[in-house]
Amino acid sequence: MERTRKLQMRRLLGATRAYLSKPANIILLVFFAALCFLTLYPLLTMLLETVTVHSGREARAVRGLGQSTGDFTWYHFQKLLGTFDDGGEAGIRLSNSWIQFVEPLLNTLAVSVTASAIAILFGGTVAFLITRTDIKYKKFVSSVFVFPYVMPSWTLALFWQTFFKNVNIGTGTSNGIMASVFGIFAPEWLVYGYFPISLVLGLHYAPFAYILIGGILRNMDANLEEAATILKTSRLRIIRRITLPIVMPAMLSTFLLVFASSMSAYAVPVFLGSPVRYYVLSTKMKSLMDTYSGQAYIIAAIMILFGVAILLLNQRVTNSRKQFTTVTGKSGQISLIRLRKANRPIAILLVVVLLLVAVLPLITFALESVIIKAGDYSLSNMTLDFWIGRDLDYLDQGDSTGILLSTKVWKALGFSLLLAVTCSLAAGTSGILVGYGVAKRRGSKLASWVNSLSFFPYLMPSLAFGAIYLSMSSKIPWLRGFALLALVGAVKYLPFASRSGVNAMLQLSGEIEEAALITGVPWWKRMTRVIFPIQKSTFLSGYLLPMVSCMRELSLFVLLVPTSNTILTTMLMQYSEKGWAQFGNAINLLIIVVVLLVNFTVNKLTGASIDKGVGG
Amino acid sequence: MPEIILKNVTKRFGKFVAVDNLNLVIENNAFITLLGPSGCGKTTTLRMIAGLETPTEGSISIDGKVVFDADQGINLPPNKRDVGFLFQNYALWPHMTVYQNIAFGLENLKWDKKRIADRVHELLGMLRIEQFEKRYPSELSGGQQQRVAIARTLAPGPKVLFMDEPLSNLDAKLRMEMRTELKRLHRDTDSTFVYVTHDQLEAMTLSTRVCIMDTGVLQQYVPPLEMYANPANLFVADFMGNPTMNFIDGTADVKGNTAEVTFGGLKGSFAADASIALSGKEVVVGIRPEYIRIDDDGAMEAAVYSTLPSGMETTVRLNVNGTQLTAVVFGDVDYPVDSKVRFDLTKTAILFDKATGKNVARGTLKLL
Known part of the structure; x- marks a missing residue:
């Protein structure tokens, strides 16, 4: 008895030591613990906040229920999700739940779906043009196309606003370029709300679609298409029956990821939604945070739930994608589709769109930062004071020096x-x-x-x-x-x-490290001298x-x-x-x-x- | 003095048993091949001896030193086992030159610069790759990369060298050439080689002993020619030899060391080398293709089904009363398809117990 227990102990000890002697195991254990603390624990504290009374307005609101700050309460859930009738004739559309939750939710879904569709259509088309056709200016297009993704997401939003805003709509205090230079006063739907938010988000995430779909198209074995060509299939039919189905999982995956990103976007809806009180979940959450934070946390939890659901869906999609990875070979000889006469028009159109999306905003910002009185774009109205000026108190804009001279900046x-x-x-x-x-x-x-x-x-x-x-x-x-x-x-x-x-x-064969391990290269040296240099980029x-x-x-x-x-x-x-x-x-x-x-x-x-x- | 000893080594991945209670003694200076189809546990076995994989149970000792023992909690890391490992896809470090690849391991052993340079040049010469010293692996052909990998493995002078299908990425001609060199290298380095392959020809030609495995279980562990002549069971018999052995189902009436065998519409009398340990009557008769001799004086007639002449030899598929037999004829001969030929059985045949698949007797079979 005693002996077998001792033996078991020794075996266990040996197994543990063997387990811990592998750096990969230690890393996983450490990260498991750390990530639990850094993601699951905060999530838990947040969930607790959804059922806790906070001081301020919340505390006053629940006083009637006999609860006070710090108490457990279902009030937030009740108020946010279960108040569709405020009494009176106001009707459902003016109830708390509708205004604070249902409407922002519907807006969020509408915006996210549209943005995803735009991103895939635009990004996917460009990806196809770049990888599968002989379109001109490829280098320029592919390098400028990722600009909007590198730039902050609000860039396009601010640009849109600056360009189209006018005194007739929103909180309109001044006219943008469109109104002051061309005298065109854009209607509200074009400047604020659903349309511009979806468009701007879609354009911002289009490079993302371009990268994902383009990656698949680039790795796709050209033999697959050539096999169809040999069988006398037309170009269009090949795209429809072979190319599209193969990139379908990537497109679905893109759709889901763009959807998730658009859903959580905050800056764009703030710039293009708030002036006309068009709220999505994220902006609603921010505005609730200062007053009814319990309800704000519930919105946050719901957004996370959406995120998790999307991830699970995406995992299923990408797992089924594996069946295609066997067909993505290395053959590099892709026969490009000749666009012939359409080549130049398409290429020029693409370049113009890219200039509008990626370059014009920068010019606009530069222009807007040097004019003194809004809406007047004459040279006499321009100054570099906002960049390098001193003693600017007369402007009454909070700062007395241009931003490049401001220690604050x-x-x-x-x-x-x-x-x-x-x-x-x-x-x-x-x-x-x-x-x-x-x-x-x-x-x-x-x-x-x-x-x-x-x-x-x-x-x-x-x-x-x-x-x-x-x-x-x-x-x-x-x-x-x-x-x-x-x-x-x-x-x-x-x-x-x-x-x-x-x-x-995963790209690196395990043998590469084992070859070093066997000659006694210590772990950190294997990482720094072998693994890192190989996969540096x-x-x-x-x-x-x-x-x-x-x-x-x-x-x-x-x-x-x-x-x-x-x-x-x-x-x-x-x-x-x-x-x-x-x-x-x-x-x-x-x-x-x-x-x-x-x-x-x-x-x-x-x-x-x-x-x-x-x-x- | 025995060099590597495996005792009751078992490796489980979850519920899957990769290697099942393996006992193996690899002698000093031996050239052992671990042979078997993919998934049979041969690579796992090799990696366990090298220390790249931890066995679930059992013990392993190398040169009298226990390097792993599950019961005592001993588990030496690979670098303390004084072994070299040659990987299937060479695992050359792409960001280092040939020289750096070979020298990297030696730098870790804290050799001084001069000694490293001498050793690297010695190996470059030995493997005839001096001219590639400053090149990167991507600038070399497969065969050259293989040589660099061998040089890198040999550099610290390991007593034991493990190789995991090192030739499978080379083309047929180069593979032939490297086989010869590996055998020579084994002699010149005076160390123990353990070699994993699924290619029975490689196992046959290279090793002093073959350890053949199937689904994690050791099937037979004998010198290759012995394995070829007297396979322990149907699996081994089928795996060794190309073209494969003829297997014909039949029945046998055993009388001491002889038996009357009826198989595939043929009758024969079988004279075994020892007593026949058969429990039932059902047998499988195994005949090597080269022991079926096509000859005008043959006892039986058959129709030619197809032929595969290679110049040095011709593989002939015969049809005898509906049973197909493969025969090998040496020399550049060919037979018209569907022509009639006569044949005979020469030398040995093997009787397998159909129920267990085990080799029950080896002897001569005469057609009646």
Whole structure:
């Protein structure tokens, strides 16, 4: 008895030691624990908030129920989801549940579906043109096309607003270019609400569709199409019967991911929806956060539920995609479709659209940042004061110097950059480690848990994610200021990094590392001398995407910054809300230039690029 | 002195048993092949000995030193086992030159620069790849890459060398050439080779002993020619030899060391080398193709079904009363399809118990 127990103990000890001697196991265990704490725990605290009475208006509202601040309550659920009749003749459309929840939900769904459709149609068409036809200006198109994705999402929104706004609609205080230069006063539906929000989001995520669908098209074995050509199938029929079905899973996957992203978008609906009180879930949540935070947290929870459902759906779609990966071969000889006479017109049209979407906004921002009186675009009305001027108090726009001379702006820029670098280092490195652990132990339960957990933050709408970290930080004293922002950023962008980390590791045969292991190369040296150098560009993309995302992030940080002057994006938000258009446009341009510069520099120096990191 | 000893080694992946209670003694300076179809556990076995995989149960010792013991909780990492490993797809580091690939492992052993340079050049010479020293792996052909991988593996002078299907990515001609060189290398390096392959010809030609496995279970572990001549069971008999052995279902009346055998419409008398340990009557008669001799004086007549002449030999498929038999004729001969030929059985045949698949007797079979 005693002996067998001893033997069992020794066996267990041996097995444990063997298990822990593998770095992949330790990494997975550490990340499992950390990710539980960083994603599941905050989620739990957030769910608790949905049934807790908060001080202020909530406390006053539940006083009649005999509850006070901190008590457990179903009031928020009751109020948000179960109040369709406020009494009186107002009817359902004026009830609390309708205004605060149903209408924003319907708006969200409408906007997200339309945006996804636009993204796929536009991105997919361009992907097809680039990979399958002999269209002209390919290089220009493919490099400029990802611009809107690299730029902050509100760029197009602000541009749209600046371009079309006029005194007749919304909170209209001034005329935009369209009204003042061309005298055309655009109708409200064109400038604010459903149409522009969907269009802008769709255009912003089109590059995403382009990258995903283009990737499949590029890897697709040309023999598949050639086999059909030999059988005398027409070009159109080949596209319809062979090409489309093969990219179908990628298109579905794109649809779902764009849908999820549009659903959680905050900046675009704020700029293009709020002036006409057009709310989606994210903007509604933000406005409720200050007054009825319990209801705001319920909206956040519902958004997360949507996200999870979409992920599960996407997983099913991409799993069934595997049946196609066997047919994606390496044959590089793709016979391009000749566009012949249509080539130049299509190419020129495409270039014009791209210039409108990617270049015109920048010009507009530059223009808007130098005019003194809104709507007057004559040279005499222009000044560089908003950039480099001094003693500007007479403008009454909050600042006395141009943004390039303002210590406030430089401090915010420095803080933003430091934050971006910190988040990127933390997320990127974690992504590599997660990728290593998951790839090495693939098939094990722990690996698939860590894999899912590391993707989980992607599903959390940024604003909701910020909200739950806000509620968590109130319980952890050291989680303040920079530490809080850096942590939330690192966790939120981990999915990008872990995607590229896993992709990079899966491409690498395990033997590459074992060949080093067998000669006694220690683990860290295997990582730094063998694994990292081989997959350098994919790994670095895992650093780049968090960095760029962080630089242009607004919704994640908007609830968490100590003051709105802390980082550039919230500063921009503040200027824009106060109507200080020139400063706002100048700062916006500054952000875009910095983001593009970072992207371009990293790309040139290391070969890493956004499209390598976005793998789905 | 025995070099590698595996005792009761079992490896389970969840419920799936990859290797089942394997006992194996690999002698010093042996060239062992682990042979079997894919998924039979041969690669897992190799990786367990090398330390890349942890067995679920059992113990392994190399050169008298216990490197793994589940009961005692011993598990030495691969680098402490003094072994070399040659991978199927070479696993050359693409970002390092040929020289760096070979030197990298030695740098880790804290060799001084001069010694490393000497050793690398010695190996480059030995494998005749001096001129590629500064090239990157992607600039080399498959065969050259293979040589670099071998040089890298040999560099630290391991006592034991493991190879996991190292030639399967090479074309047929190059594979032939590398086989010769591997055999020579085995002699020159004076170390123990353990070699995984699914190619029975490679196992036959290279090894001093073949360990054949199926679904995680050791089937037979003997020198290759012995395995060929006297396979332990139907699986081994079928796996070894190309073209494969003829198997014909039949019945046998056993009388001591002899038996009357009826199979595929033929009758024969079987004289075994030892007593026949058959429980029932159902047997499978196994005859190697080269022991079916096509000859005008043959005892039986058959129709030619098809022929595959290769110049050195011709594989002839015969049809005898509805039973198909494969025969091999040496030399550049051919027969018209559907022509009649006569044939005879020469030398040995093997009787397998149909119920268990086991080899019950080896002997000579005469057609009656």
